[in-house]
Amino acid sequence: MEIGIVGLGRMGAGMARRLARAGVHVICYDQADAARRSVAAEPNVVCAENLAALCARLSGERVAILMLPAGGAVEDTIRDLLPLLSAGDTLVDGGNSYYRDSKRRALALSQQGLRYIDAGISGGVHGLEQGYCLMLGGTPKSIEIFAPFARLLAPDAERGWLHCGPSGAGHFAKMIHNGIEYGIMQSLAEGFSLLAARPELDIDPARLAETWRHGSVVRSWLLDLCAGILTQPEDFARIAPVVADSGEGRWTALESIELGVPAPVITLALMNRFSSQGGSDYSRKLLAMMRAGFGGHPIQKAP
Numbered sequence: 355m356e357i358g359i360v361g362l363g364r365m366g367a368g369m370a371r372r373l374a375r376a377g378v379h380v381i382c383y384d385q386a387d388a389a390r391r392s393v394a395a396e397p398n399v400v401c402a403e404n405l406a407a408l409c410a411r412l413s414g415e416r417v418a419i420l421m422l423p424a425g426g427a428v429e430d431t432i433r434d435l436l437p438l439l440s441a442g443d444t445l446v447d448g449g450n451s452y453y454r455d456s457k458r459r460a461l462a463l464s465q466q467g468l469r470y471i472d473a474g475i476s477g478g479v480h481g482l483e484q485g486y487c488l489m490l491g492g493t494p495k496s497i498e499i500f501a502p503f504a505r506l507l508a509p510d511a512e513r514g515w516l517h518c519g520p521s522g523a524g525h526f527a528k529m530i531h532n533g534i535e536y537g538i539m540q541s542l543a544e545g546f547s548l549l550a551a552r553p554e555l556d557i558d559p560a561r562l563a564e565t566w567r568h569g570s571v572v573r574s575w576l577l578d579l580c581a582g583i584l585t586q587p588e589d590f591a592r593i594a595p596v597v598a599d600s601g602e603g604r605w606t607a608l609e610s611i612e613l614g615v616p617a618p619v620i621t622l623a624l625m626n627r628f629s630s631q632g633g634s635d636y637s638r639k640l641l642a643m644m645r646a647g648f649g650g651h652p653i654q655k656a657p
Contacts, residue, residue, distance in 0.1 A: 355379065357503055358408050358418035360431060362389040365448070365475065366421030368482035369507060374398035376506040383408045405431070409438040417500060419446040419473070424455075424601060432459065441467030444499050448473045450602055453526040456491065460521030469496040472521060474528020475507075485509030489531070490517050491524030533606030533620040536599075538576055540623035546580065560584035599627045 355378045359370050362384035374380045374396050383402045384390050390401040402408035409416065416439070422428050428451055435445070445468060447456060456472035463470045470492060477486035486507045490497055497504075497517045508514035518527045549559050563581035567573050583589070603624040610617035628634070645651045 355502060356381065356412060358382070358412050358416065359421060360384070360405065360408065360418060360435075361421035361427075361449075362386075362393060363421060364479050365477075365481065365486075366419075367393050368477075368479065369419070369421065369448070369475075369486065370399055371396055372482050372485075373503065373506055378503070378506065381408050381411045405434055406438055409435070415442040415444070415499070416440075417444045417446065417503065419448050421448045424449050424451045428455075428459075432463075436466070439468055442469070444469040444471065444496055446471040446473050446500060447525075448475045450474070450528060450532070450600060451525050452601075452605055453491075453522040453524075453529060456525045457522035460492065469493065469499065470521065471496050471500055472524040474518075474524045474526075474531065476528065476531060481507075485514055488515035489524045489527040490515065491519055491521050491526070492517075493520070529602045529605050529609070532600070532602035533617065535576075536603045536606075536623040536627070537619040538574065540626055541619075542572075542576060542580055546584065560587075595630055596632075597627045597630045599624060599631075603627070 357373060357378055358381045359366055359373075360383050362370065362382055366382075366384070367389065370380045370382050370393050375398075378398065380399045381402055382390065382393055382399060383405060393399050394401050400411065402411060408418070412418070418435070420428060420431055422431060428447060428449060432445065439445075445463065447459070447470070451472065453472065456470075460470040460472070472491040474489035475481075475486050476489075477484065486509075488504050488508055490500070490504065492500075494517070504515040505511040516527075518524050546559050546563070549557055549562065560581065563577060563584050567577055567581055570577075603620065606617065607621045607624050609615075610621060642653050646653050
């Protein structure tokens, strides 16, 4: 078995190592020299110097996974790969691409005899050891070709990966997955914030989180992470209260509006991230000034 991987960030490098350790011959490429060097010593991994070399080293009906940021990087790489690929080859987009882009790409590539799989992949930095959850969209034949690799990447050969449906279904499923993730994370953060706001009750948040991990209905991997984080409260002083958003929460909220399906928890979690990024600073200043205007309330000056 052999496969190509383009993009050796946290996820791409971990997937390359997991497949290589399972006996797959992995040909990798990344624009960054440091990224290529990070996996070069791994047995069964070969780093190509460019996309042409990667394609040349793969034989037969080739399979290549793109582990790249959504948007321009995926578009540019597919454009550069097109003259290097042949009919019957399979491209797998393992990044967090917008599902409508995936549907468009699948149609365009099929007209050139190429197969395209949109793969929503979850697992983060822990996927190397614990396995990745894969949500796949594409034709049955495309999935049949990729299935041997999916079985090795997943936590178990028969569990943790799914052919969700036609092109676009994999990235749509991952988009909703990430929207749910936003909501769960926000709920946990708010709950522990409330616990910390009642110090007179002397509740140890770290010990409570650890207790909830066993038998509680809110037990989850995200709670596991909270339990570890809360054992080191001194770290909070070094962290700015700013939470980034990757884009999938935005797409989920937009889908909710378009479909007329209410998703208030996910949408509010997204809005809270915008607020943490300074998106509400203007409105908060205006609110303070209105309050001062009608009630004579004092305004706190910026430091």
